[in-house]
Amino acid sequence: MAFDLTAASAVLKEDYLGPVREQLNNDNYVIQKLVEKKQEATGKEFYVPLHIGRNNGVGYRSEGAALPSAGNQKYKQSTANVKYLYGQIEITGPTIKAMRNDKGAFIRALDSEMKGLLRDLKDQRARALFGDGTGRLATFAVNTTVNTLTVNQIKYFQVGMLIDIVNNSNVVTVTGRQITAIDTTNKTITINGAALTTAATDYAVVTGDLNVEAMGxxxxxxxxxxxxxxxxxxxxxxxxxxxxxxxxxxxxxxxxxxxxxxxxxxxxxxxxxxxxxxxxxxxxxxxxxxxxxxxxxxxxxxxxxxxxxxxxxxxxxxxxxxxxxxxxxxxxxxxYQLSDFEWMEDDKGSAIHKVPGFDKYEGTMFAYETVVTxxxxxxxxxxxxxxxxxxxx
Structure with a gap:
């Protein structure tokens, strides 16, 4: 029997979800500790109760004196929102067809894509959970009509990453530029496209990530x-x-x-x-x-x-x-998690979906979470x- 999309979807969900989640949760010690005692959120916006004051109705008195006035513990409600992290794999129709009678070959192709997705999800999540929710990667120096841009730090950048440039008013001014080279010694990144000019107050974020990352x-x-x-x-x-x-x-x-x-x-x-x-x-x-x-x-x-x-x-x-x-x-x-890592399923419960208008199929993994104190x-x-x-x- 051919290893068709139905079989592939079952493998994707059953054989990969558990190991992926386990490896993501053990990416580093801080994430492991957070996941061990994670809380289940019940809505996009949820309330976090804070204890902010003691009962002040206490005190020493002399014999026969009036007792302290009654007091109470003081609380305040804070609110937070989960943020939405996604990762996708994509397999073309010809690839699936070529491997239809070889389950092992298909699994190897799928495994390769999954390992890449796992690596990228771990990387994105780890960076966000040490960040501040803005997505800021680095601040630019003054760069005038160049493709090689000086930044204050380069450890958050990767070759191939797509970035947006944001000004001091938190407005995206340039979007979707790909990093083609990184110089760690001189703290520069090289981007594709037309030459740019940046101000000392401009900063970079992953394309689309401005102010939508999980709090860290x-x-x-x-x-x-x-x-x-x-x-x-x-x-x-x-x-x-x-x-x-x-x-x-x-x-x-x-x-x-x-x-x-x-x-x-x-x-x-x-x-x-x-x-x-x-x-x-x-x-x-x-x-x-x-x-x-x-x-x-x-x-x-x-x-x-x-x-x-x-x-x-x-x-x-x-x-x-x-x-x-x-x-x-x-x-x-x-x-706080509204959803741990899961595969996005269609109305038939399949984790692999046909991409409308293209001879290819995709699978999407997601998590909805944020950090609170x-x-x-x-x-x-x-x-x-x-x-x-x-x-x-």
Whole structure:
């Protein structure tokens, strides 16, 4: 019997969904921890209750004096929206026809497409969950009528990526330009099409991603950002502690790390995870060597290893903001999902669909999710840290 689209669709859903979801959830330790305790959202917009105040009806009194006036716990509702992540595979009709009597060949072709989709979904999700929801990849320097553009960082770019250019008013001015080359030493990207001029306030996003990405740690740790419909300028409790140095990088020290932990604990946080860039970890390793200390890596669940400070693991990620370390109370952060990774099915329950007007078929995987926090002031950001040469890209 031929290995037809019906059989292919069953394989796509049954044999690939489980492994894909498992690998995505274990992409890095932070995502693994978020997925372990994910919350199920029940609508596009959902409410996140926040405990913002204690019962003030307490106090000591002298014998026979009037009791304190009754008080109550204070709460506020924040709101959040899931964001929509998609990935697609595409198989042409001739490919399917050529492999109709060879299930193994079809599976190999499908496997190749799935591995590519998995890699790209992992990459997009990981970047977003360390970002701020805007999709910002980098800020441009002043570039005048050129195709090779200088940027402030290149680690978020990839050859072949399609980008939009956005101005200081958050308006897309150029769309769909493909990156054809990247120079990590000079921090430049080369794009196709006509030469461009950019201002120092212009920035790049993945094409179509402006302000529609999932919220991530970068947004939670930005004290000026309105988050979950609460403005920290008016609700001053709604901001993390930030230890900055006015934009001037300084050496990492144990004193800075201790102060960051203390700031969170003074606000009631219980820090159980530290995160940073690879350059920050290298700086911490150099600090341990200066102090003539050597610590065996902590063994974490899932096979992860981490350096430790005061019993807390330091986890690194390629998409973490550079020159920055986060001190996180993971009990106060959750991943909200309206849908875990699933295949988009047609009305017949098939995961492979005919593309109207073309001799090809496609499959789409999607997830609807975002990151929320319940106590923003439980976390601390330690910024403006020096990284060794070659790390700040």
């Amino acid at each position: 740690l970068g947004g939670i740790m930005n004290p000026a950002l309105t988050l979950q419909a609460i403005n920290p300028a008016t609700d001053t409790y709604w901001k993390p502690s930030v230890m900055a140095n006015g934009g001037t990088n300084r050496a990492l020290s144990q004193q800075l790390m201790r102060q960051a932990l203390d700031l969170s604990e003074l606000a009631g946080g219980k820090i159980d995870l530290m995160t940073g860039s690879y350059g920050v970890r290298a700086s911490y390793e150099a600090l341990l060597q200066q102090l003539v200390r050597y610590t065996n890596p902590m063994e974490l669940e899932g096979g992860y290893k981490a350096l430790e400070y005061d019993g807390r693991p330091l986890i690194v990620d390629r998409y973490h903001y550079s020159n920055t370390m986060y001190f996180l109370d993971m009990d106060e952060i959750d991943l 319940y106590r923003r002031n439980a976390h601390t950001a330690l910024t403006d840290l020096t990284e060794p040469a070659g790390y700040s890209v």
